[in-house]
Amino acid sequence: MRHATNIIQRAVDLHAGRVAIIAAGERHTYAALLESAARVAGLLLDGRPDLAEARVAFLVPPSFTYVAVLWGIWRAGGIAVPLCTQHPAQELSHVIEDSGADIVVAHPEYEALVRPVAEARGRRFVLTTEITSRAPEQLPAVVGARGALIIYTSGTTGKPKGALSTHASLTAQIESLITAWEWSAVDRIALFLPLHHIHGILNVLSCALWSGASCEMLRGFDPAAVWNRIADDQLTVFMAVPTIYTRLIAYWEAAPDEEKQQLSDGCRRLRLMVSGSAALPVSVFEKWRSISGHALLERYGMTEIGMALSNPLRGERRPGHVGAPLPGVAARLVDEAGHPVPDGTPGEIQIYGPTVFREYWGKPEATAATFTSDGWFRTGDVAVRQNNVYRILGRSSVDIIKTGGYKVSALEIEEELRNHPAIAQCAVVGIPDPEWGERVAAAAVLHPGVTLDLKTIRTWAKKFLAAYKIPSLLVIVPDLPRNAMGKVVKPEVAKFFQKS
Ligand code: MLC
Ligand code: AMP
DSSP states (O other), X not given: OOOHHHHHHHHHHHHTTSEEEEETTEEEEHHHHHHXXXXXXXXXXXXXXXOTTOEEEEEOOSSHHHHHHHHHHXXXXXXXXEOOTTOOHHHHHHHHHHHTOSEEEEOGGGHHHHHHHHHHTTOEEEEGGGTTSOOOSOOOOOOTTSEEEEEEEOOSSSSOEEEEEEHXXXXXXHHHHHHHHTOOTTOEEEEOSOTTSHIIIIIIIIHXXXXXXXXXXXXXXXXXXXXXXXXXXXXXXXXXXXXXXXXXXXXXXXXXXXXXXXXXXXXXXXXEEEEOSSOOOHHHHHHHHHHHSOOOEEEEEETTTEEEEEOOSSSOOOTTOOBEEOTTOEEXXXXXXXXXXXXXXXXXXXXXXXXXXXXXXXXXXXXXXXXXXXXXXXXXEEEEEETTXXXXXXXXXXXXXXXXXXXXXXXXXXXXXXXXXXXEEEEEEXXXXXXXXXXXXXXXXXXXXXXXXXXXXXXXXXXTSOXXXXXXXXXXXXXXXXOTTSOBOHHHHHHTTOOO
16 A cells, blocks of 8 residues: 655655745755654654654644655654644644653744643654754555554534544645646645645645655745745646735735736746635635636545545636545535535535545544534535536534634633633623635623623633634623523624624
8 A cells, every 4th residue: 555654755766856845945855854853753753663654743834854854753653743832832732642752852942832731741852953863774564554644623512623644645645636636746836825734734745755856844924025935937737725815905905006017927837726724705716816817726535535626726726615625535425314415505515535634633522523423524514516516505503613724712711811800700702804715703691790892802812722722802892692591692602793
């Protein structure tokens, strides 16, 4: 069976002298990447023959070292658990604890934040500056069924769950995209998406490296820097979430006419521009087409399944639609009773095939609940299909919010906000927003005699929650709307935020 470490070797055999990574002004070949990954593997193995699915959490900024650590964990037989560089200690602790990471690797920039978290739990703590050892003579053979990557993803219950993909499922996800979007060794892509989610790790980084292409790593998203890379003429492929396209449009609109022309010319030389992770508004599709000449290719995916549906590389890309199943992906729409629905009738998207993940780490009940009895993965997304082209209508749960391309759980945020001394009750909802897709909005009932404003709650919440989970809208209300069972009625809560 094909698997990730085989393909790493294959990319290196075929492309050893080509440039794999460009970061901080330096170019690194595939051969150099493989060698660095072997040295990381040696450090992690520390004399053992095989990490045998031990989890290795790592907190490394976007850089050549990030990729060397990811590949090094795989080459040592471990499961990679990428940590988010924007997360406060509490979120990092949850991931380290929940994944049962044996080893925590960190760049020195994050040592003060993460060393105490790792050491308090008796985990081995390794700094990336310690990667100096020689590569071991022998590295373990890694079969496709072995776990490769755990990504933490928010659900409708409690804290984020770790979705475990195997080498075989990641390989299937990558090969599907390489086939559909015709990746090749002459491609070059810029990477500015966060590296604790699949959009950045799989669609951008891994597809590039599996094809022998070059990946230019930026330190995060900055509109001027990204436009600069587009205008530089060397990129061939571009991938981003809708909020990023909105930001790029705003930058372009504010630029002087001459610069506008240069930026637009840069876009025209790319072969493919893709949008995903959240619904692409038709207005953004049209505006981007007028600026760049590109009809954005919108696709639909999810951490647990990789990419599932895509508009075509060649052929009509329909605004507001996410296209047809990708190669190797089986998709169906079902009603609430689990029966397939005909074209034109809304149903839940369910996915089947080799791209689907293995399990939620340590959560057999949650894993079982997410599959149907005949093995299809329930996405919780509702769509309608016409002639094999899908259009997303929304989600079956009001408690999942997509903001800036990040999925967040209203319930997780509510739980955290209830710990604030001024808050007696609260409800969190997603409010449609032209920039963020949805904004996280909180309605709170306060204890008698206290006050609370948005700035105070945001400053307080930053200690516990990632920035993208913190409410950017707040209303104080005397009571929350509840139904006869006492459950908060979220659509009524959303009405508090309607602009009058
Ligand atoms: C950040 N801020 C937000 C926010 N995120 N405010 C409201 N809503 C949000 N979602 C605030 C911060 O609190 C801060 O405020 C200020 O904005 C700047 O923070 P930042 O962290 O610097 O944000 P920025 O860089 O502007 O982030 C925007 C972004 C980022 C679009 C670049 O959100 C991003 O990279 N999104 C991509 C996420 C992604 O890759 N998702 C894929 C998941 S995988 P203050 O007050 O502190 O200044 C998946 C599967 C699939 O979905 O199909 O791909
Ligand atoms: P995540 O759980 O972070 O992997 O996010 C996956 C979710 O993002 C999906 O379940 C969808 O709700 C949403 N999503 C991804 N791509 C699209 C898209 N093109 N249109 C609408 N929603 C999308």
